[in-house]
Amino acid sequence: MSFSIAIVGRPNVGKSTLFNRLVGKRLALVDDTPGVTRDLREGEGRLGDLRFTVIDTAGLENETDDSLPARMRRLTERGVDMADICLFLIDARVGILPDDEIFAEILRKRAKHVILAANKAEGAAADAGVIEAWSLGLGEPIRLSAEHGEGLNDLYSQLLPLADAYEERAAEEAPEVEVSLTEEEAEEGAENIPMPTAKKPLQICVVGRPNAGKSTLINQILGDDRLLTGPEAGITRDAISLQMEWGGVPVRIFDTAGMRKRAKVQEKLEKLSVSDGIRAVKFAEVVIVLLDAAIPFEVQDLKIADLAEREGRAVVIAVNKWDIEDHKQEKMRELRESFERLLPQLRGAPLVTVSARTGKGLDRLQEAVMQAYTVWNRRIATGQLNRWLASMIERHPPPAPQGKRIKLRYMTQVKSRPPGFVVMCSHPDKLPASYSRYLVNGLREDFDMPGTPIRLHMRGQGDQNPFKGRKKRNAGALKKHLGGLQSKKGGEKA
Known part of the structure; x- marks a missing residue:
């Protein structure tokens, strides 16, 4: 990304x-309700051949106290300071309001470059507003319709000369993000686990119920009040992603909207927010499930953790607000017992206590995240697996439904991130789920894979036999070898 653009303006201008x-x-999130966006959101923008970082900001409101709108305004001003270019949007159908004039003055003082755009400018009804925009003293306004994609060529023409000035800086500073791993990289052994880099940062998602302290925790990790926080539950509505270094490790961290029980998710905006958080879980590598120490492991917490496990992500359980807990040892025993009982599918996953307000326990949280990431990438050699499988069968043979013995012949790991295994066997459809759980629990214990999701698939011998092609090749080679020996023997007799 060669440069960054912050889109600023009053609420509900598009x-x-x-x-x-x-x-x-x-x-x-897009809705007719003003004030939907509350945080800074970054994305990879493109316009023609230009590639840039685009920042969506909260609507500028003329508030300076400690209210929610005022904190949103300060956050937007931070976005203005961060961006290389500010795209100032006004509503062409409404025209210039006093707040537009105030914010134009702010941008003249704080922004590096300002481009003025009159949005919702389709049709003759917007002509007066476009002409009126000249009065802001920011040059000729671009006539835009974000809804219909009109006017983007004019925006491209204004961005092109500015983009050239940022190319050299981008080559030195801008990291390459969201790079997919190749199949070979995904299957590297445990000793060659791909460590996060600036080009391939570790993707971390923080999820939990509303007001568990997710944004406060991320601000503490950042060492900066980048995300909007406050006593009101549900301030975060979008899944915000930020890139940084945490303990020397490049990470991309997502803050998500709080996920409440489905019955309580009534408003259209909150429904969109929850689906946004689910999307963030799917794009993460490690999911931090943040609990409130006062009311941990409620039904919604369990559903969130189960969602992360079903999506195949490494999971870390973090218990927040530990600084105000009076009976810490007793509480920790209760937490561990509840965790083992309520989330058996994540048995052994890291459980750490933190205080997002004070920052205590963040070093332990970072260690737990890296531990979960390492286990999530683990690769076990096929020879080891088959020796282990033989010992597991000897200890507890598979059942014989209707007198037919199920034979487990061969086992190999086919995937990592999370670890996935295939067992070649007879009658895979008759093997009970309890025996698969027995093998999965054994893998966790014997190969040090606590907490990570493990995928185990049973396959019949048939066409899926991994030795089938190899047998054919070996038989052909043997036939050729014997034929050569016979020819040699016949030649010697002659």
Whole structure:
């Protein structure tokens, strides 16, 4: 990404619609309700041959106290300071309001470059507003329709000369992110686990119920008040991603909206927020499930953790607000007992206590994340697996339904991230789930894979026999070898 653009303006002028248009995806929440966007959201924008980072901001409101709108304004001003270019949006159909004039003055003082755009400018009804935009003193306004994609060529023409100035800096500073691993990289052994780099940062998602302290925790990790926080539950509505270094490890960290029980998710905006958080879990590598120490392991917490496990992500359980817990030892015993009982599918996953407010326990949390990531990438040699499988069968043979013995012949690991195994056997459809659980629990214990999701598949011999092609090749080689010996023997007799 050669440069960054912050889209700023009053609430409900179409900033998130334009953001989605530039990134080519529905990443930001869009609704007719003003004030939907509350945090800074970043995405990879493209316009013609230009590639840039685009930042969606909260609507600028003329508030300076400690209210929620005022904190949103300060956060947007931070986005203005961060960005290389500010795209100032006004509503062409409404025209220039006093707040537009105030914010134009702020941008003149704080922004490096300002481009003025009159949005919702389709049709003759917007002509007066476009002409009125000249009065802001920011040059000729671009006539845009973010909803219909009109006017983007004019935006491209204004961005092109500015982009050239940032190319050299981008080559030195801008990291390459969200790079997919090749099949070979995914199957590397445990001793060659791919460590996160600036080009391939470790993707971390923080999920939990509303007001568990997710944004506060991320601000503490960042060492900066980058995400909007406050006593109100449900302030975060989008899944916000940020790139940084945590303990020397490059990471991309997602803050998500709080996920409440489905019966309580009534408003359209909150429904969109929950699906946004689910998407963030799917794109993460390690999921931090943040609990409130006062009310841990409620039904929704369990559902969130189970979602992360079903998606095949490494999971870390973090218990927040530990600084205000009075009976820590007794509480920790209760937490561990509840964890083992309620989430057996994640048995052994890291369980750490933190205080997002004070920052205590963040070093332990970072160690737990790296531990979960290492286990998630683990690769076990086929020879080891088959020696282990033989010992497991000897200890507890598989059942014989209707007198037919199920033979487990061969085992290999076919995937990592999370570890996935295939066992070649007879009558795979008759092997009970309890025996598969027996093998999975044995893998966790004997190969030090606590907590990570493990995928175990049973396959019949048939066409899926991994030795089938090798037998054919060996038989052909043997036939050729014997034929050569016979020819040699006949030649010697002659």
